[in-house]
């Protein structure tokens with residue numbers, strides 16, 4: 108620098124140079140951050156209540172994705188984020204058509220080189236189902252993280268902002284690559300296949316009781332301790348790209364004094380598959396068993412699941428599945444067995460092949 112310039116000018120130029128280098132380094136660092144797209148579908152994470160103490164009785168699906176992103180400026184420290192409002196619904200209204208639209212959008216985005224991961228914000232009521240549907244239909248190893256909240260953003264200690272921040276940093280992480288679709292709430296990382304909503308209203312509602320969570324998010328970093336042993340995402344045989352609809356599969360529930368009325372009505376309405384969420388290890392009440400056998404004779408595929416929530420539904424345990432030509436759900440809940448059977452029926456109606464899918468996914 109020339110020595111005959113006034114000191115003040117020299118110092119100004121030096122400061123400007125330092126700022127330019129700092130900004131350049133920030134821009135460079137920002138550019139190095141992964142590109143994560145947030146697909147918003149509604150739910151409590153996008154909900155609002157009448158007061159800060161309203162944690163039940165609020166309205167879900169009222170806040171748009173741009174507002175959700177603006178409410179968490181820290182997102183820009185962990186990823187380059189874009190948002191899309193795919194739907195704006197309470198998730199009890201999620202349908203097969205919504206799932207097909209969402210899966211196709213996810214696959215289109217993940218095929219783009221400028222998208223490194225995806226976060227889906229979702230109501231918690233059917234979050235585990237959407238996550239598992241995507242676990243079977245996403246055709247990429249890039250991270251896909253489904254996130255929700257148990258309290259609306261207007262509530263004291265709302266969990267949505269931190270859950271969204273954690274989900275984005277997880278979707279931006281190298282550690283999440285190839286792990287299948289993940290569910291991240293309450294600082295925990297769960298597999299889409301095994302997680303379920305276990306409490307109607309508390310922030311720790313999502314659990315994987317016996318098979319266990321995959322890891323934690325702590326101090327803006329994901330820590331994995333396990334991985335699923337079942338095939339998922341790019342390794343499944345299911346391709347929804349050309350599907351306009353899914354086969355109708357319904358669930359009937361077992362309980363004391365149950366009769367065949369509900370089952371017969373669903374079969375008469377055209378169900379192609381029935382999941383029987385039985386008591387215990389999938390036991391069949393005599394009257395219902397008769398109706399299931401009749402449904403099987405009409406070509407309806409029957410899967411025996413359990414209502415209890417944990418454990419292996421053993422083939423040929425409480426019923427002779429070989430003789431009845433039924434399928435055993437293994438460790439899938441009834442609501443997840445329905446998803447796998449729907450996708451299986453897009454490929455085959457052979458019950459031996461379908462049983463193998465329940466041992467594979």
Ligand code: DGL
Pocket residue numbers: 149150151152167196197198199229230231232233255256257258
């Ligand atoms: N209506 C419920 C839903 O959209 C609200 C529950 C929630 O999102 O936590 O799933």
